[in-house]
Amino acid sequence: MRVDEPPHLLSDLRTVKLPTVAAHWERLALEAQRKRQPHADYLSELMGLEVAKRRENRIRRLTQEARFPVLKTLDAFDFEAQKAVDRDAVLELARGDFVREQHNVVLVGGVGTGKTHLAIALGLACCQHELRVRFTTAAEMTNQLVEAKAEGKLSRKLEHFARYDLVLLDELGYVPFDREGANLLFGFVTRVYERRSLVVTTNLPFARWSEVFLDATAAAAVIDRVVHHATILKTDGESYRLRDARQGRRKRKEVDPT
Numbered sequence: 493m494r495v496d497e498p499p500h501l502l503s504d505l506r507t508v509k510l511p512t513v514a515a516h517w518e519r520l521a522l523e524a525q526r527k528r529q530p531h532a533d534y535l536s537e538l539m540g541l542e543v544a545k546r547r548e549n550r551i552r553r554l555t556q557e558a559r560f561p562v563l564k565t566l567d568a569f570d571f572e573a574q575k576a577v578d579r580d581a582v583l584e585l586a587r588g589d590f591v592r593e594q595h596n597v598v599l600v601g602g603v604g605t606g607k608t609h610l611a612i613a614l615g616l617a618c619c620q621h622e623l624r625v626r627f628t629t630a631a632e633m634t635n636q637l638v639e640a641k642a643e644g645k646l647s648r649k650l651e652h653f654a655r656y657d658l659v660l661l662d663e664l665g666y667v668p669f670d671r672e673g674a675n676l677l678f679g680f681v682t683r684v685y686e687r688r689s690l691v692v693t694t695n696l697p698f699a700r701w702s703e704v705f706l707d708a709t710a711a712a713a714v715i716d717r718v719v720h721h722a723t724i725l726k727t728d729g730e731s732y733r734l735r736d737a738r739q740g741r742r743k744r745k746e747v748d749p750t
């Protein structure tokens with residue numbers, strides 16, 4: 493059995509940009525002949541491949557554009573080791589509705605307790621729902637805003653960040669801001685308030701945010717905006733890395749008690 497290539501097919505497919513159809517039409521046509529598949533089913537199967545491939549490409553592009561420092565997934569998160577965080581609540585967030593509703597997530601807890609892991613995993617899940625996501629740290633974002641302001645490009649920079657459906661702001665509280673930095677970050681939060689979503693990770697309880705924002709009024713205003721429509725997830729316990737290292741040692745001892 494064979495199929496002849498229609499004379500204009502490939503150039504037409506190029507013109508209308510259907511590369512996956514171009515790559516698979518012949519194989520599926522042969523299969524359709526063999527199976528005596530109805531034409532409509534052949535067409536539908538072929539278009540299904542094109543649509544699936546485009547979606548895959550779009551998700552890959554969104555994942556790259558998110559600039560995650562490493563890729564972390566919810567599958568790789570050990571909820572048994574982090575009992576303070578409700579697994580179902582996280583899985584619910586991973587459906588992406590909080591982003592569609594312009595809600596926020598705040599992850600609060602000590603060092604090494606999985607905050608960044610969860611933030612990245614939620615961001616990745618949102619990429620898979622074809623949402624525009626951007627990972628950054630509070631320090632990096634603030635530096636960028638300060639630089640942009642110095643170059644007279646602040647509004648362009650704010651616009652850039654406001655284009656994303658979800659901004660992941662990691663490590664708020666690790667580095668205190670100067671007054672200008674604090675004001676600029678406050679300006680960003682105000683700008684995206686109720687229009688975009690934020691996932692903020694922080695080692696500081698809200699009561700101590702004034703240490704980052706230098707003054708209690710600015711801190712209160714940021715907390716007010718971020719926490720209004722937010723899911724707060726508290727992580728606790730000791731650092732997962734330390735625990736991991738110690739358990740590794742213990743396991744090795746069990747195997748070899750000498």
Ligand code: ADP
Binds near residue numbers: 564569605610732
């Ligand atoms: P934090 O941001 O709270 O300081 P991280 O999310 O960076 O902590 O976690 C530190 C390391 O431990 C990362 O490699 C992370 O993947 C891992 N980790 C932390 N908690 C868990 C967990 N419950 N299950 C699996 N890996 C975890």
Ligand code: MG
Binds near residue numbers: 663
């Ligand atoms: Mg972290």
